Amino acid sequence: MNLMPLKKKSIHKESMPDPAGLYIHIPFCTRKCPYCDFYSSTGVKLIPEFLNALFSEMHLRSGSLPEYDTIYLGGGTPSLLSIHNISQIVENAYRLFNVASDAEITVEVNPGTINLDKFKGYKSAGINRINIGVQSFEDEKLKFLGRIHSSILTGGVQMLLK
Ligand code: SF4
Numbered sequence: 629m630n631l632m633p634l635k636k637k638s639i640h641k642e643s644m645p646d647p648a649g650l651y652i653h654i655p656f657c658t659r660k661c662p663y664c665d666f667y668s669s670t671g672v673k674l675i676p677e678f679l680n681a682l683f684s685e686m687h688l689r690s691g692s693l694p695e696y697d698t699i700y701l702g703g704g705t706p707s708l709l710s711i712h713n714i715s716q717i718v719e720n721a722y723r724l725f726n727v728a729s730d731a732e733i734t735v736e737v738n739p740g741t742i743n744l745d746k747f748k749g750y751k752s753a754g755i756n757r758i759n760i761g762v763q764s765f766e767d768e769k770l771k772f773l774g775r776i777h778s779s780i781l782t783g784g785v786q787m788l789l790k
């Protein structure tokens with residue numbers, strides 16, 4: 629979790645601190661892609677323990693923090709989490725931090741872990757922006773990169789979002 633304020637051009641008055649971005653790293657993946665340097669683990673059994681630790685840390689860091697105008701759930705593969713877990717994270721962020729009511733809330737998704745029900749669930753969980761991890765639309769290259777999805781899945785996700 630990164631609580632550093634984002635450096636961005638702002639029209640806020642000098643006396644008001646710039647809004648910050650809240651980044652929450654979900655460090656789990658179905659399989660480790662050979663080219664990837666991001667921290668992630670395939671130990672998905674640890675997700676419940678990780679979430680308990682995350683909620684404890686969010687609680688410890690709550691209080692007089694800046695306003696957050698973005699929340700970004702990155703990874704790893706945040707789309708491995710259930711909709712219930714995504715809802716819990718968003719709810720805790722609103723409950724414990726000063727999150728703007730119109731905050732941009734993003735989740736990163738891997739096309740191999742997503743379906744229509746999950747997209748609908750994201751909407752009801754408060755997610756209003758999706759970042760799709762697509763390295764190629766060619767199956768040969770996806771196989772070379774060790775990705776868990778095919779170009780058909782990637783195209784299907786694109787269609788779902790239209
Ligand atoms: S799915 Fe993404 S985060 Fe996970 S190993 Fe592959 S590139 Fe890295």
